[in-house]
Amino acid sequence: MSGDLAGLYQQVILDHSREKHGFGLAPTADASSHQLNPTCGDELTLQLHATDGVIGSVTWEGAGCSISMASASLLHDLAPGLTYDEARERIALFRELMQSRGAGVEDEDELLGDAIVLEGVSKYVARVKCAMLAWVALEADLAQLDAAH
Amino acid sequence: MELATPLADAEVLRLRRDFPALNQQVHGRDLVYLDSGATSQKPVSVLDAERSFYEHENSAVHRGAHTLAANATELFENARATVARFVGARENEIVWTSNATEGLNLIAYGMSNASLGRGGADAARFVLTEGDEILTTEGEHHANLVPWQELAARTGATLRHIPVADDGTLRMDEAERLITGRTKLVTFTHVSNVTGVLNPVDDLVRMARAVGALVVLDACQSAPHRVLDLAALDVDFAVFSGHKMLAPTGIGVLYGRAELLDALPPFLTGGSMITTVTLEASGYLPAPQRFEAGTQKVSQAIALAAAVDYLSSVGMDRIERWESELGARLVGGFSAIPGVRVLGPGTGVHRAGLVSVDVDGVHAHDVGQFLDDRGIAVRVGHHCAQPLHRRFGVTASTRASAYLYNTTADVDAAIDALAGVRAFFGASS
Structure with missing residues (x-):
């Protein structure tokens, strides 16, 4: 196994891909979005539960590769307690991290928590979409809440 | 009618010299190109x-x-x-x-x-x-x-x-x-x-x-x-x-x-x-x-x-027979791996030199990434055939497809790598 592969599939990622924190949809949600990666068929529905502009939790269901599943699981751990703007800031930073081609971004540890283990994905352009799937879903959820206001 | 003599590894290795793209390393390993069903590599005569x-x-x-x-x-x-x-x-x-x-x-x-x-x-x-x-x-x-x-x-x-x-x-x-x-x-x-x-x-x-x-x-x-x-x-x-x-x-x-x-x-x-x-x-x-x-x-x-x-000049009848052998070797090797399901006909059925598999507990993209790390190029996804994948109850699969420039060693490398996938991703249980 090469160092790159070990960097991509860190143990934390493999654990999250199996444990899937936040897996299972709630009967209702404040916002919900369904995302599809047409090239590989990965699918994910992500619900947002919020109170007074603060995220309470995200719940999700989906089927896909270990990167997309781990990413949704890590997002579930990160999101609670964030305001909408803070969540948007983190989504933007995570996107920047994914597009960094292995270079990383500033403040990633502080703002992204355990999700920085996905940094290795940025070296694999073809897999960036997998890692982004849940984050794009959360972005769409936030847009729905904006539109409702 | 007399059957044509299929290609053999020694001759394939000579043919392979005609294909510049096959002579390279990926992640420090010699490239094993098993994605010709998607697109083939080109010989110098075609480029010329x-x-x-x-x-x-x-x-x-x-x-x-x-x-x-x-x-x-x-x-x-x-x-x-x-x-x-x-x-x-x-x-x-x-x-x-x-x-x-x-x-x-x-x-x-x-x-x-x-x-x-x-x-x-x-x-x-x-x-x-x-x-x-x-x-x-x-x-x-x-x-x-x-x-x-x-x-x-x-x-x-x-x-x-x-x-x-x-x-x-x-x-x-x-x-x-x-x-x-x-x-x-x-x-x-x-x-x-x-x-x-x-x-x-x-x-x-x-x-x-x-x-x-x-x-x-x-x-x-x-x-x-x-x-x-x-x-x-x-x-x-x-x-x-x-x-x-x-x-x-x-x-x-x-x-x-x-x-x-x-x-x-x-x-x-x-x-x-x-x-x-x-x-x-x-x-x-x-x-x-x-x-x-x-x-x-x-x-x-x-x-x-x-x-x-x-x-x-190589002979389509010889290519056909060689790929049939490679296809049989692929399907035999893949079928023998625990947790690997071949989509379509199993061993002993005449087939083309391509085989798609579903690996229990591991998504096709992860399988493809693991193989790529060993220099092995395969196709992952639905191969532009979503209804057929739905028919088999999967959204994606991993496909190895051979051509005239592939050897039995290429096939064996893919089988060997695929056998290691479930353990790596912790899907053995």
């Missing part, structure tokens, strides 16, 4: 043919009186003759397209235009109307499904499909039931790009002929790999792509029986495909020119002929 055209003959074909134009036209039309011989066709039955997808759309839009009244009485056999049926299969590449969905929507015809059995073969009992007097067109792939199944062309042609339906054959996975005689198969139309058979991208072939091509209304119209043009209306040349509007893919067609020459 394209370059040489631009260095010597480059000019517009079918026009101009100067020497370069005459030489270019001769090479272009010689290429057509070479490809025609390769698939048992006549020159006027070979239409250049960009790829197989364009060829299938050409037929669909030609029929669409006929259904709008274009082409007059000669085109009556292509007219579709409400109550007519187009029959495809559950196992098609999207290219041989979506254009027919669109054609049905435009004409009011109904699209039906022959289901696929658990072993990946077509349900021929269902085909018997589905092919009726309402069926106007039957279209199917020769070799499945997912399962490697060889469909029973003779039986389907016989059934279609009995009801007067047209037959379209998707030969994308057969023309590059098998001896192909389209006239003997007695299909009406066939398509294939150059890039899957050692040629560059941007060139494909539509075969059509001459009397059908001359009656089918054109798809793309414009320069080079006309007889007399007035401000109001135009007359069209016979096939193949009536389907070749605008500047043609000249260097690519010439390179495709060089690819066909390369394949012919």
Whole structure:
């Protein structure tokens, strides 16, 4: 196994891909979005539960590769307690991290928590979409809440 | 008839020197290229043919009186003759397209235009109307499904499909039931790009002929790999792509029986495909020119002929037998790995040299990434065949596909790597 592969599939990622924190949809949600990666068929529905502009939790269901599943699981751990703007800031930073081609971004540890283990994905352009799937879903959820206001 | 001697590893290793792209390392390992079902690598003779055209003959074909134009036209039309011989066709039955997808759309839009009244009485056999049926299969590449969905929507015809059995073969009992007097067109792939199944062309042609339906054959996975005689198969139309058979991208072939091509209304119209043009209306040349509007893919067609020459010099019968051996080795090795399910026919069934698998507990993208780390290139995803994957209860699979430049060592490397996948991803339990 090469160092790159070990960097991509860190143990934390493999654990999250199996444990899937936040897996299972709630009967209702404040916002919900369904995302599809047409090239590989990965699918994910992500619900947002919020109170007074603060995220309470995200719940999700989906089927896909270990990167997309781990990413949704890590997002579930990160999101609670964030305001909408803070969540948007983190989504933007995570996107920047994914597009960094292995270079990383500033403040990633502080703002992204355990999700920085996905940094290795940025070296694999073809897999960036997998890692982004849940984050794009959360972005769409936030847009729905904006539109409702 | 005496069977041809298949290729063998020593000869394959010599052939491989003709393919520069195969001589490289990926992640510090020698490249093992098992993705020829998606696109093939190119020998130096093909690269040289394209370059040489631009260095010597480059000019517009079918026009101009100067020497370069005459030489270019001769090479272009010689290429057509070479490809025609390769698939048992006549020159006027070979239409250049960009790829197989364009060829299938050409037929669909030609029929669409006929259904709008274009082409007059000669085109009556292509007219579709409400109550007519187009029959495809559950196992098609999207290219041989979506254009027919669109054609049905435009004409009011109904699209039906022959289901696929658990072993990946077509349900021929269902085909018997589905092919009726309402069926106007039957279209199917020769070799499945997912399962490697060889469909029973003779039986389907016989059934279609009995009801007067047209037959379209998707030969994308057969023309590059098998001896192909389209006239003997007695299909009406066939398509294939150059890039899957050692040629560059941007060139494909539509075969059509001459009397059908001359009656089918054109798809793309414009320069080079006309007889007399007035401000109001135009007359069209016979096939193949009536389907070749605008500047043609000249260097690519010439390179495709060089690819066909390369394949012919090795011998398609020998390539076919070699890939059959590699396919059997792949399916045997993959089937023996715990937690690996082969989609389609298992061991002991004659197949093409490609095998797709589902790995229990590991997504295809992760499988592909793990193999890539060992320098092994395979295809992951739905291979442009979502309905067939749905049929097998999966959204994606991992496909290894061999060609004449693959050795048994390549196959064994893929088997060995696949055997390590579930443990790496913790899916062993």
